[in-house]
Amino acid sequence: MIKVKVTAIGNSMGIILPKEALTKLHADKGDLLFLVDTPEGLTLTPYQQDFEAQMDAAEKVMKKYRNALHELAK
DSSP states (O other): OOOOOEEEETTEEEEOOOHHHHHHHTOOTTOOOEEEEETTEEEEESSOTTHHHHHHHHHHHHHHTHHHHHHHTO
16 A cells, blocks of 8 residues: 655645556656546546447447448548
């Protein structure tokens, strides 16, 4: 477990993530992180929760319109 402290940042509140946490999240300056509400509480993750569903939908569209997309790529 990594302990962080809530601190004032300008007119807002925030936390400073230690290098160890950023390494485990594979995150760097400017990256987006997501707080996901789970039954165990909030989870901080670098992955967008609905990304897999979006990719599945995109693959279906690409498969359905394969010929049209191939012509457009020329």
